[in-house]
Structures are given as C-alpha cells and as structure tokens.
Amino acid sequence: MPGYLKSALIEAGIPSEKSTVPDKYQERLPTSLTLKYGEQGWDERRIFLDAVQNHLPSDSGGSAFYLRFQTKDGQWHAYNELKDVQDDQIKTIKISDNGRGYDYQNLQFLNSSKEDSDASGKFGEGMKMVAAAALRADIAVEYGSRKWRAVPAIVKHTVDGREINQLVFDVTHYVNEEPPIDDKHYGQSQEVSTTTFSNLTPELIQQFRDATKNVIGVDSKRPEASTSAGDIMHLNGGMLYVRRLLIPGDHRLMNSYHLPHFDIKSRDRSHIDQDDLEHEIAKILSEVKEAHIIRTLLLQIKLSMESGGSNPVESTIEYAPHNKELWKQAFHEAFGENASVMNVTRSGEVSMGQANHVGLKVITMPPRTAATLEAVGVPTYESELKEIVDNMQEVSMEDLTEEELEMIDRLSYIDQFMPYNREADLFIFKTKDENEKSALGLCKQKGKEEKEEIWIRRDQLEAFERAAFVYMHEKTHQNTGGAPDSSSEFRDYLTLVAARLSIDQLSGIKVSSAEGSRHLGLKKAKPKMGMIRLP
Structure with missing residues (x-):
C-alpha cells in the first residue's frame, strides 16, 4: 500500500498491524520433565555451578560472564563487594553474560543449542534440571535472554x-518494549542472557561466596603454567576443573589442574573416568616449559612414594616430555648433579648404603616415573655402575709398595672370622679418570667354576681401618651370595664377623675390675638386680 494512503487511513482511525500487536504477551511452555527428574545429586552446589556453566564464554558465545547480587535495600553490587555483606542482607543473585543469547524454546526440549566443541551442556538438560532442583528447594529462578523472560512452575496431574x-515455564515475550532492567549497572546492551535466583537458601548463598574457589575466572588469579592441553592452577590442592568448573571428589591428584577442552561423557558431571584423567594430566605435564614445575613434581612424587600413602595420579603416569633436556635439568636441580635414578621395585636389590659405597647417589622413583626419567637421559644406577667399572684400572702386585703388600697380608687375617668363607682373588685398582665416579671396592660374582674377585681401591690401603672396612664389606657380599646392603642377611653376617673379631681382640686383654672401671671412666657402683658383676 502506498505510504500516503496508509497514513491517511491511520489518521481516519483505521488500526494498523503495529497497533494490533501487544507490547508483551505470555505463554505457558510445557516440558516432558517432572519435578522428580534428576532428583539425586542436585543440591545447591550443583544448581549454582550448572547455572554458571550456561553463561561461560565457551557456552554463551560471549567474551565475559558476570556475577552480581542485590541487597534488601534494592541496590545491586559487584561480586567483589560480597565479602562486606552479611548473608541475611542478600536478596537476589544474578549470573549473566554478553553472548549471543538463546531461543526460549530451548527450555521445552531436551535439545542442546551448543554446537561449539568447547561448550559444556551437550545434553540440553542444564536449565531444566536447574529449574526443577530450584523448585524442589523452594528457590525462585528466572531465565532471560534476548526479548523474553521465563520462570519455572509446576502443573499437577493425576x-x-x-x-x-x-515442569513448565511461564514465558513473557516483550514485543514493542524492552524487558525490564532492574540492574542499571550493566543494562541491556551488556547483559544478553541472565539467570536470577531469589528466595535464597543459606546453602546457595554459600555456593555464591565459594565461586572464586569453584569457578575459574571469577577472580584474576593466573595459572602456574598453561599448555595446549590444559593448565596447572596450583602446585598443591589436588583440585580438578573441567571447562572452568570444579569437579568434586578425591581425584588422587597432588596438584590442581584445569582441563578447558575435556568432554565429560557422563551426564553426571561429578564423575570423570580415571583413565581419561591420567591421559589428560600426562599431556599437560609433558608440555610444561617451566623447569621449577617439573622439579617440584619430581620432589612431590618422591615424597609421596616415601610416605607410603596411596599413589597419586602423577606418580602412575609415564610421560612423553616435549623438552627432554628440561626434565633432565629439573631432576639434577632437585636431587644433585651426581644423582641417578632407579625403579623403586629394584630398590630391594641395591640399598642406598651399597650405592654410596660405590660412590653413587641413587634416587628411587615409581616405575613409570623412573622410565620417563631414563627416557629423557637421566643416568640409571645400572649405567652409572657400568661407568664406574669401566673406570677401574688394575694395579699389578709388582707395582705395590711394601707397606701396601703388608696391608694386604693383614687383611687376610680377617678371613678366619668369616663363617662359610669362600676363596676369592684380591685385586687392587686405581681410577683411570680422577674426575669420574669411582667405587671404594667391588665384589665380582663369578660362575661356579670360577674364583670370585674382591677389588679394593688403592688409596684405601693407606689406613688399615679403611682397608678393613672395604674388605669386610665386599667379602660379606661374596659370602652371602651377593645379598644387598639393605637385607637382613647382609647385616646379620657382617655383625657376626664384627662380633667374632671383637671377641678375639678382647680375649687378650687382662685387667682387674678396678683397673677396668678406671680405664673406662666408670664410677664404682653397688651391684643391682639384673646387672652382671665384673670378674
């Protein structure tokens, strides 16, 4: 119709299509859900976190989400003002975003509008479940987006x-007017979608207060490290976040992590498959570029293993480090330049005393951690021991001094005090390279037809005490069939040898009881029950 004719008809009182459309109208939107749907596990914590989830940028398509609250005086406040307000003064909680908004019909169907792979609500249940749980807890909730507002209600049927x-939704559509804006701080230009709670329970207010702990991005805290696979939020705590939200429960983690892209396959967002979790944590730590984080991780794994508690996830993973030199550097920074690694399952074969005896500092680690460290080039106990043996150079008996040869003869005196003593050839060695690691002595086990060998480093012959210590130590290994230092067999045998030597030496001492007491610096005392009198 020509414009001039349309204007003339309107002036004559003929109604136009615009004047016949109401400024707003209401409709009831039914769902197929009942109030009992999803009843288990939906408390105030789940209500709040699932409501927040719908407003996160990955879900809303916006750049920010907002948390605000209204006090009973009608004033709206930023979240950072919450610490100064008592619970009984809080009237309303609002979560909002500046995203693309969503169609009100999403409230009716179990259908998700989130196509982004990083969006969380793929089952389309979130808003309905939040609404049903809120109604059960007698909490009022209102959803809003674009030009509509909706509140859940109950329709009883028999x-x-x-x-x-x-569960139904009463929806108000705003056609020729804008939806009411109760919070003037942001205004409609910034708040596209909102979830508003009122008639609050103490538990819901507490969840609102805990948002800084339970939702990443509420405060300005930055992660300790970020990778393409996820973030290390804290080097402690054992907390797990998926797509910004805390996943409750004990996940056996030493550190706190955020998995921003992880897809929880179950509708129960409080559960994550353990194999999936280990895979994601392995990816994050394998990509870490900060040496201090790897150093802390290795120290944590070591301490956890020694404490004897349950094995944390980090200690059960075999990593694939992107920067092998960084991991090797971190290991030596944590445990020393001369440290080597050993699988803890082999620690019964070699004790730390035995390792120190051959000049090694051995760090035991869980099997997969040890395998990772070996793969990045950290030396193992076995490789270090081979290096030590390769650095040994035999010294001919003809090249020894008379004093050194006499020392060797004195060592043979000890053999008579060794039970089941087996013959062995004695060799003296020196190190080829003084800058490389070297053992004090070594017992080389042989086959049944070959005589076994005891090796002593030449500088140990400078003092009988040192030479005797090394000789007795290596002969104990030989006579116990290679028992490790940490074994009771090794300790018992060496103790018996020392006791026999001591008795032999003491048997030649003849002193009176008075002389013995004075010699030992003892005061004369009256004998007591259970004491042995000196002869």
Whole structure:
C-alpha cells in the first residue's frame, strides 16, 4: 500500500498491524520433565555451578560472564563487594553474560543449542534440571535472554492414580518494549542472557561466596603454567576443573589442574573416568616449559612414594616430555648433579648404603616415573655402575709398595672370622679418570667354576681401618651370595664377623675390675638386680 494512503487511513482511525500487536504477551511452555527428574545429586552446589556453566564464554558465545547480587535495600553490587555483606542482607543473585543469547524454546526440549566443541551442556538438560532442583528447594529462578523472560512452575496431574508434578515455564515475550532492567549497572546492551535466583537458601548463598574457589575466572588469579592441553592452577590442592568448573571428589591428584577442552561423557558431571584423567594430566605435564614445575613434581612424587600413602595420579603416569633436556635439568636441580635414578621395585636389590659405597647417589622413583626419567637421559644406577667399572684400572702386585703388600697380608687375617668363607682373588685398582665416579671396592660374582674377585681401591690401603672396612664389606657380599646392603642377611653376617673379631681382640686383654672401671671412666657402683658383676 502506498505510504500516503496508509497514513491517511491511520489518521481516519483505521488500526494498523503495529497497533494490533501487544507490547508483551505470555505463554505457558510445557516440558516432558517432572519435578522428580534428576532428583539425586542436585543440591545447591550443583544448581549454582550448572547455572554458571550456561553463561561461560565457551557456552554463551560471549567474551565475559558476570556475577552480581542485590541487597534488601534494592541496590545491586559487584561480586567483589560480597565479602562486606552479611548473608541475611542478600536478596537476589544474578549470573549473566554478553553472548549471543538463546531461543526460549530451548527450555521445552531436551535439545542442546551448543554446537561449539568447547561448550559444556551437550545434553540440553542444564536449565531444566536447574529449574526443577530450584523448585524442589523452594528457590525462585528466572531465565532471560534476548526479548523474553521465563520462570519455572509446576502443573499437577493425576496419572493412574499417582500425582505427577510437571515442569513448565511461564514465558513473557516483550514485543514493542524492552524487558525490564532492574540492574542499571550493566543494562541491556551488556547483559544478553541472565539467570536470577531469589528466595535464597543459606546453602546457595554459600555456593555464591565459594565461586572464586569453584569457578575459574571469577577472580584474576593466573595459572602456574598453561599448555595446549590444559593448565596447572596450583602446585598443591589436588583440585580438578573441567571447562572452568570444579569437579568434586578425591581425584588422587597432588596438584590442581584445569582441563578447558575435556568432554565429560557422563551426564553426571561429578564423575570423570580415571583413565581419561591420567591421559589428560600426562599431556599437560609433558608440555610444561617451566623447569621449577617439573622439579617440584619430581620432589612431590618422591615424597609421596616415601610416605607410603596411596599413589597419586602423577606418580602412575609415564610421560612423553616435549623438552627432554628440561626434565633432565629439573631432576639434577632437585636431587644433585651426581644423582641417578632407579625403579623403586629394584630398590630391594641395591640399598642406598651399597650405592654410596660405590660412590653413587641413587634416587628411587615409581616405575613409570623412573622410565620417563631414563627416557629423557637421566643416568640409571645400572649405567652409572657400568661407568664406574669401566673406570677401574688394575694395579699389578709388582707395582705395590711394601707397606701396601703388608696391608694386604693383614687383611687376610680377617678371613678366619668369616663363617662359610669362600676363596676369592684380591685385586687392587686405581681410577683411570680422577674426575669420574669411582667405587671404594667391588665384589665380582663369578660362575661356579670360577674364583670370585674382591677389588679394593688403592688409596684405601693407606689406613688399615679403611682397608678393613672395604674388605669386610665386599667379602660379606661374596659370602652371602651377593645379598644387598639393605637385607637382613647382609647385616646379620657382617655383625657376626664384627662380633667374632671383637671377641678375639678382647680375649687378650687382662685387667682387674678396678683397673677396668678406671680405664673406662666408670664410677664404682653397688651391684643391682639384673646387672652382671665384673670378674
């Protein structure tokens, strides 16, 4: 119709299409859900976190989400003002975003509008479940987006004699006017979608207060490290976040992590498959570029293993480090330049005393951690021991001094005090390279037809005490069939040898009881029950 004719008709009182459309109208939107749907596990914590989830940038398509609250005086406040306000003064909680918004019909169907792979609500249940849980807890909730607002309600039905509470939404559509804005701070230009709670329970207010702990991005704290696979939030705590939200429970983690892209396959967002979790944590730590984080991780794994508690996830993973030199550097920074690694399952074969005896500092680690460290080039006990043996150079008996040869003869005196003593050839060695690691002595086990060998480093012959210590130590290994230092067999045998030597030496001492007491610096005392009198 020509414009001039349309204007003339309107002036004559003929109604236009615009004037016949109401400024707003309401409709009831039914769902197929009942109030009992998802009843288990939906408390205030789940209500709040799932409501927040819908407003996160990955879900809303926006750049920010907002948390605000209204006090009973009608004033709206930023979240950072919450610490100064008592619970009984809080009237309303609002979560909002500046995203693309969503169609009100999403409230009706179990259908998700989130196509982004990083979006969380793929089952389309979130808003319905939040609404049902809120109604059960007598919490009022209102959803809003674009030009509509909706509140959940209950419609009672009787089916086969049973009462069923159907979840519905009463939707108000704003056509020729804007939806009411109660919070002037942001205004409609910034708040595209909102979830507003009122008639609050103490538990919901507490969840709102805990948002800084339970939702990443509420405060300005930055992660300790970020990788393409996820973030290390804290080097402690054992907390797990998926797509910014805390996943409750004990996940056996030493550190706190954020998995921003992880897809929880279960509708129960409080559960994450353990194999999936280990895979994601392995990816994050394998990509870490900060040496101090790897150093802390290795120290944590070591301490956890020694404490004897449950094995944390980090100690059960075999990593694939992107920067092998960084991991090797971190290991030596944590445990020393001369440290080597050993699988803890082999620690019964070699004790730390035995390792120190051959000049090694051995760090035991869980099997997969040890395998990772070996793969990045950290030396193992076995490789270090081979290096030590390769650095040994035999010294001919003809090249020894008379004093050194006499020392060797004195060592043979000890053999008579060794039970089941087996013959062995004695060799003296020196190190080829003084800058390389070297053992004090070594017992080389041989086959049944070959005589075994005891090796002593030449500088140990400078003092009988040192030479005797090394000789007795290596002969104990030989006579116990190679028992490790940490074994009771090794300790018992060496103790018996020392006791026999001591008795032999003491048997030649003849002193009176008085002389013995004075010699030992003892005061004369009256004998007591259970004491042995000196002869």
